[in-house]
Amino acid sequence: MKAFGKILGLVLLGLLLVIVALGFALTHFFDPNDYKDEIRQIARDKAHIELTLNGDIGWSLFPWLGLELHEASVATLSNPKAPFADLQMLGLSVRVLPLLRREVQMSDVRVEGLNLRLNRDKDGHGNWEDIGKAVPVAGQPEVPATTRDTDGSAPAPTEKPAQPIRLDIDSLTVNNARVEYTDERTGKQFSAESIQLSTGPVHDATNIDVKLTAFLSSNQPVLRVRTELNGELRFERALQRYKFEDMKLSGELTGEPLQGKAVTFAAQGQVFLDKAANVAEWTGIKLSINQLRALGELKANDLDKTPQISGALSIAQFDLAKFVDSIGQKLPAMAEGSLSKVELASRLAATPTSLSLDNINLKLDDSTISGRIAIEDFAKQALRVQLKADTFNADRYLPPKSxxxxxxxxxxxxxxxxxxxxxxxxxxxxxxxxxxxxxxxxxxxxxPAERLSKLDLDADLSFGQLTLSKLPIHNAALKATGQGGLLTLQNLSGELYNGTFNTKGTLDVRQPVPALSMQTAINRVPAEKILESQGKNPPVKGLITLNSQLTASxxxxxxxxxxxxxxxxxxxxxxxxxxxxxxxxxxxxxxxxxxxxxxxxxxxxxxxxxxxxxxxxxxxxxxxxxxxxxxxxxxxxxxxxxxxxxxxxxxxxxxxxxxxxxxxxxxxxxxxxxxxxxxxxxxxxxxxxxxxxxxxxxDNERLGQVASKLAGDKLSEKIDEKLGDKVSPELKNALKGLFKR
Incomplete structure (x- = not known):
């Protein structure tokens, strides 16, 4: 028995020596560079791509199947002279024996100088859509992609789905990569340059350290973004679950819309995706954009249908006016100090076509506002507003006189x-x-007739105290709707100086010249207070009650x-x-x-x-x-x-x-x-x-008429006194009328 074990050991040692010798012979006496033409043909026949190998191919066989490509490019068969991807170097090594168990155990994977060019032509066709497609033979009907194999032959009999391949990579490194997208229909270009990606060991169901940096840019509008992304990526492919823990994204944005200003931004949190359940979450959100700071959480459901997003958002107090200036934008002219204290907490819900902010708690300067704001349809500008404020001074946000x-x-x-x-x-x-x-x-x-003509509005506002045109209005309420260019003021009412007022009306901007119709009722409001609030000296005091129905254009x-x-x-x-x-x-x-x-x-x-x-x-x-x-x-x-x-x-x-x-x-x-x-x-x-x-x-002119009347009355008295009853009443009246003329 002891001799048998010794013999078995010698046999195994011999086999190992033979394998090593064969690997040495293959790697030293077989040069893959001699077979570049055959490799290119296999790429055409099997993968339906045009592979160009300008550099050398380096390789090793055992115990690692190593491969190194230099100066390679890939194009589609439909446009072989226009590569959509090229790289300076690709290096990877795979352990041979684990491949037999459908396990991919790789050492460091390195990609140098990858350049990916994606293009959509004037007909809307993308060059990536032809990847892996064979060129149709003239006169031969094309077999639908769903009914043919990759080599163009009839599909093989249906087999039981294979078990997923297990990945085991020591690290992945991408240096100096570039991705470019061009749309010839719109002239828009997007690019990601100087891409640097590095990871730790890549294993299934294990946290993977990831670091990514890149420069992003676009031409319409001209923007440039420096970004850096760090975190721990975890994927469970069997369960289709993916996590990005301790995610940290930061960078700086510059470009034309910012008018020479720079925007620094940072975002943190935990990102989770469950493809099987079609759910995604971003929790523990910490967001900063210049001086703006926000916390929140987001959850998305029905990712395979119409995504439904829900969550919460809290923005710490900040100076909105300075923030807008810091991003190169300008607010309409308003009173100094306006929008200097803004704070928001709200629940939110969104779809690709809508957004709503519910349970709003907004602090705006000296005002506290609660309620709901929703855009039910972005395309139709369907705005729904239900807000209640304790106090609100509208005058400080209105533009000054021109x-x-x-x-x-x-x-x-x-x-x-x-x-x-x-x-x-x-x-x-x-x-x-x-x-x-x-x-x-x-x-x-x-x-703003053009803007109002597109507005779909339903607003319901109330204020404990509203200051408008310097008028202190208590318990103010406003209800308004607008659709198709017709705006209707259903009610604007309130208490003013212990009196009340109510206004209704319409504004029609569907025609070239806007048309206004208004009905107003004012009840026992001090007239002098209204005039004094407008900076005028009142000519009259008193409680005015007014009703009017007016039109104008x-x-x-x-x-x-x-x-x-x-x-x-x-x-x-x-x-x-x-x-x-x-x-x-x-x-x-x-x-x-x-x-x-x-x-x-x-x-x-x-x-x-x-x-x-x-x-x-x-x-x-x-x-x-x-x-x-x-x-x-x-x-x-x-x-x-x-x-x-x-x-x-x-x-x-x-x-x-x-x-x-x-x-x-x-x-x-x-x-x-x-x-x-x-x-x-x-x-x-x-x-x-x-x-x-x-x-x-x-009126001196009319005063003469009064004097004539008084003189006539006096003469009539004398006629009565002199004539007495000597003449008939008819004659006396005739004489009086004569002198009163």
Missing amino acids: ADANSAAVARQAEVSSTEADALAGAGSTPLPNAPTKGAWSNDKLI GNSQKTLIDSLNGNASFVINNGVLLNANLEQQLCKGIATLNRKTLSGEPRGKDTPFQELKGNLTLRNGVASNPDLKVRIPGMTINGNGDVDLRVLGMDYRVGIIVEGDQRDIPDPACQVGEKFVGIEWPLRCRGPLELGAKACRL
Whole structure:
């Protein structure tokens, strides 16, 4: 038995020596470079590719099957002179005996200078689509790829699927590789250059250290990205599970869209893919883009159908204005300090065509906003917004007035100031102010019609306090929809200075000139507060109630006002005409008819009133008011005239009727007697709308008619006194009528 073992050992030793000798002979006496033509033909016949070997082939046989290729390139058979890939060197070694067990045990795999060129021609055909396809023989029908073998023959009988090959590689190294993609239809080019890839040992179900660096670029737009990727890759091929643990991606982005600025970015987390379950996850997300910092998690389901993405996102407080500037972009002009404190936490859901942010908790400067924002269809711009804010100052995010608007405002203010200086309150002796001529409105484009025409909107907003045009609106609510170029304001309401308002309307941008329709209801809002908030000196105080239905067309303040049409009614209760000289004007008229002179200099005086009301009919920016009425204790005021909204001017004829019970008027020259009761004293009011009653003067022309009437009444009294009952009543009436003419 001992001798048998010795003999067996000698036999095995001999076989090993024979194998080593054969390997030495093959590697030293068989040169694969002598068979390059045969190798190229095998590549054509079996793999259907055009293989070009310009460099030497180095190889070894046992115990490693080693191969080294230099200066090789690969092309498709349909275009053999245009290689889609070439490399400077490929080196690998495979253990021979494990191959018999379908195990691939490799030493270091090295790839040097790989250059991969992918091209899609003007017909949309990619050069990679022909890889492995045989060139059809003329006159012979092509066998569908699904019904033929790789060599063009009939498919072999169906066999039981083979067990997956087990991989065992010491390391993989790729140096100085380049991948380029060109689309001739669009002219776009993408490339990845200076690709460096290195890994640790590659084994199934084992963590593999991976490091990858590359420079990415595109030409439309011109962008360049430096990237570095590190982590541990793990794959379980039998279960179709793949993990990238401790993934760290970082880099820097530059290019035309960034206007010379550079963007640094970094991302971390754990990435998992389960192809069998069609699920992918990215957990423990840490994201930074310049000064922006975010945390989150994402999960994708139904990868084989329409992917459904869900997750959470949290962005730490940052200065959005500075961030936008750091990436070479510009925000619309707004108040200084706006968007300096932005913080967001939200759940999110997305598909390839939609995105929604739910359970939003947004801190925007001094505001806290909650709710939901969703784009239900990117192509249709289907925007859905449901937000609730505690406070929100919209004015700080609106653009300032343009140079054109400012110049128009300055010119008009100069005109109003000059007129107001001449129209001293209560003076009554200065000339009637001139009607204003300077336009009050801007020609700046107001409505982004093209953008709105594509918008599909459904918005529902509410605010505890909203500041808009300097107006403090409490419990504000806005509901609006838009589709196909028709925007509908279903409701804009709120509380304003203890009053309320409600507005509805439509904006139609489906036609060349946008058309606006608006219905407004204001209930008991202090008129002076509205004017003061706009930086104007109010001519009147009181609680205004207004209802209007208006239409207009245009795309600027000026064109909208010039085309303003509709109807409105208004009432101001328990108010005051500020610096009004109505009583002084009445006093001057009485003094004139009494042929007396006022004893003192008149001074401006507020005139309280119980009610001021009227109706307006608007035609092309001019509002006609035929029935202005003002109720003042002891007198009634009637008026009719026009308000020209184009220049914010007015022209009214006003009559003051003394009703009898008068308050004491200190100047004896204008004491009211019974003969003045029921007389309508005429005033003319003309000038800038801001002047209000300060623009009113005694209408001397119509005052003569009052004097004639009073003279006629006095003569009638004398006729009655002289004639008594001596003549018939018919004759006395005829004589009275004659003198009253």
